[in-house]
Structures are given as structure tokens and as C-alpha cells.
């Protein structure tokens with residue numbers, strides 16, 4: 001059985017056990033959240049051994065080159081030695097600047113942007129509650145325009161981090177955040193490409209950042225944003241999105257309500273279904289999918305079948321944490 005050396009101790013891994021599961025089984029205190037290779041909370045550096053391709057999926061090239069890997073996605077077959085990420089990749093503390101309700105369930109959290117904190121709108125960071133529990137939240141702010149980091153946090157009753165953010169977090173509190181990561185963001189270079197943005201609930205957070213970033217970079221192609229919720233009350237930033245639609249001939253905002261009869265100006269139906277029905281063939285389009293995991297999975301498949309190239313589909317499934 002392989003040995004995992006970490007923090008001066010050695011741990012014996014069982015067959016087919018991920019490095020993360022092995023450390024948790026031995027009661028080692030390490031960061032983790034989704035356990036599915038998405039949130040990157042469990043990133044470590046391998047000092048001895050070679051990370052597999054799967055364990056480096058989604059990491060930036062610079063991190064891959066330095067042997068960073070995700071513990072949840074690596075099963076050791078030989079002895080390895082690992083260490084915590086270097087200072088540049090560790091969490092930093094920052095201040096809560098403002099807390100505002102965007103609707104009954106969604107809290108807008110604005111944090112002071114730490115010095116040298118770089119990110120692309122649409123990437124996500126991991127926010128820690130006072131018990132050290134981490135969850136991922138997407139960035140809706142624009143680094144060149146905003147001196148704050150903006151998160152939209154939906155209240156999951158009893159949720160360790162969203163529950164704390166909604167009920168206990170206060171302006172001027174200090175919170176710990178990881179560096180931003182993820183590949184769901186706008187990339188310039190194909191200004192005429194049509195963009196299809198589909199999000200459910202707080203899946204709007206990354207899309208709001210991506211949409212405004214595309215406009216800031218003078219994107220010329222059509223931009224369709226479908227934001228869905230089961231009820232109209234679940235939508236938010238409606239006036240802001242209508243204003244963007246009115247101000248830019250290439251921006252088209254489609255608020256969608258999947259249950260009951262929606263108010264005037266909103267579409268009845270699921271955002272992903274409506275988007276795929278109404279846009280038709282997607283050859284040459286770039287697609288962004290954010291929010292519920294099942295929606296992201298099925299919309300990715302349908303967009304591909306409608307002609308979108310897999311390399312043009314960017315997705316952030318909001319995979320829940322596994323304790």
C-alpha cells in the first residue's frame with residue numbers, strides 16, 4: 001500500500017482511496033469542499049511523485065508545471081510526498097464592505113479586493129466561514145472597474161457557509177478567501193462570435209461578470225443571456241439587465257420562469273430549454289453554462305448536439321460540497 005508523506009507524518013493509503021479520503025480518514029486537517037475535482041479547495045503540491053492528468057484538470061498551466069494537483073482526484077499507486085500550496089496560492093483575509101439583498105434568498109457580498117488579487121469576472125473563489133469550512137462562490141465584479149470583489153450567495157437553510165453568510169456575516173467582518181480560479185470567463189480575440197449565456201439562480205453571478213466584461217472589451221457578436229428560476233421572485237438584477245439590453249443592440253436578456261404563468265416581459269419555461277429552442281443551431285457559438293449541476297450537464301450535451309464545439313462550451317456546475 002502506498003505511503004503519503006505530509007507535514008512530517010506518513011499515512012498509509014488503502015486501495016483505490018484518493019489522497020484526500022486517506023488524509024480525512026486519518027483525521028488530518030486539510031481544506032476540501034466538493035470532492036469532485038471542481039472547487040480546487042483541496043489543491044496541494046506534489047514534492048515526490050507525478051500528478052496524473054485527471055488530478056490537474058482545470059488548474060492553470062503555471063500550477064500544473066509546479067506539480068500542483070487536486071487531492072480528491074488522485075489515487076496514489078506509489079509512495080508520494082505532498083505539501084501545502086505556496087504563499088501565492090494560499091487564502092488571504094479581507095474585509096466585508098457591503099451586504100445587500102438582491103432578492104429574498106440572494107445576498108450580494110462585496111469584499112475589499114486584496115492587493116495584487118487578480119481574477120477574471122466569472123472565475124470563483126473559496127470563502128471560509130469561521131469554522132474553516134470552505135465553499136466556492138463566483139465573481140460578478142470587474143477587476144478594471146470595481147475596487148471590490150462581488151459575490152451572490154443563495155441561502156441554503158442550514159447551509160454551513162451560505163447559512164452563516166446570510167445570518168451572521170456583518171459589514172467590517174474579516175473573512176478568508178482563496179485566490180480566484182476556474183476557466184469560465186470571457187476571453188477576447190473573437191469579437192464577432194455569438195455568445196449564449198445560460199444560468200439558473202445565482203448562476204447569474206458569473207454570467208453577470210462575463211456579460212459586462214465582454215461589453216467592456218467591445219464584443220460585437222450577439223449576446224443572449226437566459227436567466228432562469230422556478231418563480232419570478234427567484235430572478236434578480238432584472239432592472240440592471242434590462243438596462244444593458246436597452247443600451248446595447250447586441251445584448252438580449254431573457255428572464256425565464258419555469259413554474260406557473262410568468263409576469264409580462266418574462267418567458268414561461270426553463271432557461272436552458274428556451275435558450276436551446278430559440279437559438280437553434282449553435283455552430284460557431286460560444287456557450288457559458290452556470291448554476292445547477294443537472295442543468296449544466298444536460299445543457300452542455302444539448303448545446304453540443306446543436307453544433308457547438310466542446311472547446312467553446314464553458315461551464316461552472318455549482319456542485320454541492322460533500323462532507
Ligand SMILES: Cc1cc2nc3c(=O)[nH]c(=O)nc-3n(C[C@H](O)[C@H](O)[C@H](O)COP(=O)(O)OP(=O)(O)OC[C@H]3O[C@@H](n4cnc5c(N)ncnc54)[C@H](O)[C@@H]3O)c2cc1C
Nearest residue numbers: 135136137138152153154159160161162202205318319320
Ligand atoms: C465552482 C462553483 C461555483 C459556485 N458559485 C456559487 C455562487 O456564485 N453562488 C452560490 O450561491 N453558490 C455557488 N456555488 C455553490 C456553493 O459553493 C455552495 O455549495 C452552496 O452555497 C451551499 O453551501 P453551504 O455550505 O451553505 O451548504 P452545505 O452545508 O454544503 O449544505 C447544507 C445542505 O444543503 C444541501 N445543499 C447544498 N447545496 C444545495 C443546493 N444548491 N440546493 C439544495 N440543497 C443543497 C446539502 O446537500 C446539505 O444537505 C458554487 C459552487 C461551485 C462548485
